[in-house]
Amino acid sequence: MTAVRSTSVGTMTYETLSARARDGESGPDPAGLRVAVAFTTRQAVRHDGRGTGYRNEVLGLRVGAAVGSCAVEPGALDDDVVEECAGASVDRLLRHPLTPVRVAALDAYLMHVAPHTPAHGARPVTVPAGTSLEKSRARARAVVGLLDLPAGATVLVVGVVNSLLEALRARSLAYVPCDFKGGVTEWGETVVTDALAEAHRCDALLVSGMTLGNGTFEPLR
Structure with a gap:
């Protein structure tokens, strides 16, 4: 999800942000914009050297030069x-019955x-050439590098990605892995399924954008 910082007092919720877009308060009238291409990306991943794999599916919508997305089961x-x-018009899809x-x-x-x-506050990160695992680790290091935490702090990781856990371990950060699927991590650690029950004992939350699509983001925020 595109990062947007509110300039008003308080925190911008997803619903408020969506309402502002529907009302044309964030830019051009969404009724005048149409989705040129809609697609899903489906992939199965099993990196060399890793004992577990996973599947991903993402809905993508192109509007002009932009592509928006949402991960789904x-x-x-x-x-x-x-x-x-x-x-379809963007306005219609902003009111679609399906959250994703x-x-x-x-x-x-x-x-x-x-x-x-x-110009809009983004910081470019170059992912070097290499294997899929090398790229995954590079992305994970960049994400974990955003955490301003001392060694020994605990991070709730919602949406388990082993490369993220590996990067947290490299920084001597403790973590609580959480995912609806449960199971265990690459290192045999139990993956909890109730993020809200664990959040109170963590110093920071590292949350997958997939929580927007399944409706669990706002309670975590």
Whole structure:
């Protein structure tokens, strides 16, 4: 999801941000913008040297030069939904009954209004060439590098990515891995399933954008 900082007092919630977009308060009228391309990306991942793998599915919506996205559980979206999004106005999709569609439409709209460039507060990160695992680790180091925490602090990781856990371990940061799927991490640690029950004992939360699509982001925020 595109990062947007509120200039008003208080914190900008997802619903407030969406309402502002629908009302044209964040940029051009979304009724005048259409989705040119709608697609899903499905992938299965099993890196060399890792004992576990995973599957991803992401809905993507293109508006002009921008692409907005929302991760979903594999198989959660019918092909009819993707076809329905193609050619639809952004305004219509911001009001769609499916949360992932609304999230992807808002992401595309915000990216269209404020592209991810330094002029809009983005900080470029170059992911070097290499294997899929090397790239995964590079991304994880960049993300974990955003945490301003002393060694020994505890991070709640919502949406388990082993490379993120590895990067936290390298910085001597403790963590609580959390994911609806449960299971264990690459290092045999139990993955908890109730993020809110664990948040109180953590110094920071590192939360997957997938929480926007499944409706669990706001309680964590």
